Amino acid sequence: MKDTFFGFFERLAATVGSAERLTAHYKGEESCFIRFNRGLVRQPGSVTQNDCTLRLISGLKQANMELSLSGVLEQDVQRGLQALETLRAWIVHLPDDPHLLLPEQPQSTERMSQMLLPDSGTMVTDILDVARGLDLVGILATGSIGRGFASTSGQRNWFTAHPFSFDWCIYHHGDKAVKSTWSGFEWDRGVLEQKMESAQRKLAILDQPVKKLAPGRYRTYLTPAAVSDLVGMCSWGGFSASATKIGMSPLLHLSSGDRQLDPRICISENVAQGVTEDFQDSGFIRPGNVPLVAEGKLVGTLVSPRSAKEYGLENNGAGGGESPCALDMAGGSMPNAEVLERLGTGVYVSNLWYLNFSDRAAGRITGMTRFATLWIEDGKPVGPIDPMRFDETLYNALGDNLLALTREREFDLSTSTYHRRSTESTRVPGALIDAFPFTL
């Protein structure tokens, strides 16, 4: 699609007047999505989509329009030209945009990876074989992802990747299940077999009688998947320059210095070690690493071009939402092998679910445990626990009550497929927390 996109852009750029500037941001994919239920295929299909956002700038006025491109050049050029006419008709009515900011120097980049995945049919066959006899439910998403940027200032950026993600559960009974994800760029049936065997071993613990847990505070271990969800809540404005300036950040007290997290908490936006493209939709290049929290204190925020202009900050390549796309949290000193022993007696939370703020300004979060949540006694799993609700502030969970972070961290590609397949990722450790409150 690279040549088609740039060819499309050149044709439109040729019609742009001397007082105008045009940028185009492309997001496309050729994906296969295969849903499974009860170890069988529920809903398989393919999606080819090519979306392009055209932004027309005239002086300090701007408007934008996103188009679905068909991939048929002449047809797309006609749609693009129509879109430009609509944008021109709008722009004459608009006031100057005081927060318009574009790259001063064009910075062209290209990052293309090789397709190493087998045909999706082979992957489906492997999954059905390995899951035979199991109550497996989940989704395989696979295929090519492309991102591009072009501007009349001469900048050209292109990114392609060919990842897969297999996100699944094996159910034991009722709501008791073991959740697994496997994502990457190379498919290996042997790895799939290992992961399925590992999940089946965990499934055996769910055979034990359910431990009834009364509401109260418990020593608790959150796996990296659970920590990713908890820390991910900070992405709801916590690292946003705009939300921080306004006072809408859930890290309000961290940004004011009234509160701090445990000194072991270090968080950054680490695009260099993520898998996402290195440019954002206005064409700014994302730096490799943006420190956000260091030694428990807020040391940086993600600054979009609009916020940079509005607040006089230095733009650091954030998108409009100013949320991380490659969140990286430093590990601690606790080896994974010692987690159960250090937990001793308490709750082992494999996954969290449906988190939301119960008091945003106070950084207080509620949510549920999900899948294989286990009761541990003297470092040994005793049995599963029914889903429990927690309600706790970040300042307690990752501050006063944080006991340890695991040395090892887990890297996960996002499995989100809202509108399109995500290229975001997280790399976080597990966390041992004292007196974690379960309320219902």
Added chain:
Amino acid sequence: MFEKTAERFRECIPSVDFCSLRVVREQTEVMAMLRGVLQPPSSREDFGGMVTVIHGGGLGYAATSDLSTSGLNQAIARAKKWAERSALASVYDFSSVPMPHPQGTYASPVEQPFHDMSVSDCMALLKTESDKLTIDPRVVHWGVSIMYVGTDSLYLTSGGGEVFQQLRHIAPAIEAVASDGSDTQSRTMASLRGFSQQGGLEVLERSGFYSDGPRIAREALELLEAPQCPSGEQDLILDADQMMLQIHESIGHPLELDRILGDERNYAGTSFVTADMFGEYQYGSKLLNITFDPTLSEQFASYGYDDDGVQATKEYLIQDGVLVRPLGGLLSQHRAGLNGVANSRACSWNRPPIDRMANINLEEGTDSLSALIGQVEKGVYMRTNRSWSIDDSRNKFQFGCEWGREIVDGALGRVVRNPNYRGISAGFWRNLKAVGDGSTRGVMGTPYCGKGEPNQVVRVGHASPACLFSNVAVFGGV
């Protein structure tokens, strides 16, 4: 353009048990003013089609925005290949389902089309409404916006079915955020664009877009100085703009048949409702009557036919408190051996239809708001959702509202901040003590309901009166 696509499809129909093409052209426009600054107008022209093939018991789909003859033929080939592959290991023999071949049209009622308003007039309107929010320096963030979505869709089947639908949606929003440095409080006209409806510019009038700004800003400021919501088990009155969330999360989702069949267990979750409960289970008190109602034409998720071509009709899901019917489309109904409704829906051309809520409404009762309040000795009246969390079986929930007011001895008392409540779906609905009349009813809707693998966001509608619940665990902030 649709006519040519239909002609091409008819020329390409393969020799299979069933084949359909669903073409969607959706135009979205958003005009917004944040903190007094007009944001760059943004729009979206989304256009493409999905081919579905059922053959030999298997089902497959392929989506493309190339609707040329060549593009359609490629999509049909891909969908057929998936149908053939999955036939060997499918959860169900989909060829056994008699798919409909409907003929029909449907259009939203529009009194005054959105595009009757020029860009200049829209900007002037936004500025007028935005200025109403700047009543105090402690209002640190304020915004007004209007989203317009026009959706044209054509559904064609290999048996000659043809359904054309034109939906027009308006989703207004007003927000004010007040901060004193140590606390931040927000008020909105309804969170998540909750006053979204079908229609034209008349929706702005119905939603209160022209009048609500000053109240919203004033209430955000009031909240900064309000005491925390009192904790304890007490009575709770929820207004329509919180009832929409309560209905959505703890009735709508658990009644979705694909959850009950297990399809969503890896992502959106399962349900505490099981297939054997229908016709017997006492879901709530006898005052609880819930309908699937696509016939309320101004409501946000009304339509004539779902995305499997099934004609939509009003049906009771819960009647006099008893669970009677799940939210399941045609394929799920056959898989489960249960009846259902026409709710097989996709968010657009690039996602396959699954069981979704549409308009899920709570039918009116007989009490005015003052009559509801008069029944409360000690309780809280809450408005406007701001936080929502519920377990994957849709049972244990905790919801928060933007604004609350104490009720003492049948009269409204102080405004309280950070009002939250938690409960378990089954017990909560059985504690439904009184249902408001038509004067308390709000026809709400939101563009943002997420579910499915691959993920989809769809429009939903929830009309409800205010309701009174007894013995609810209520609490405030830190």
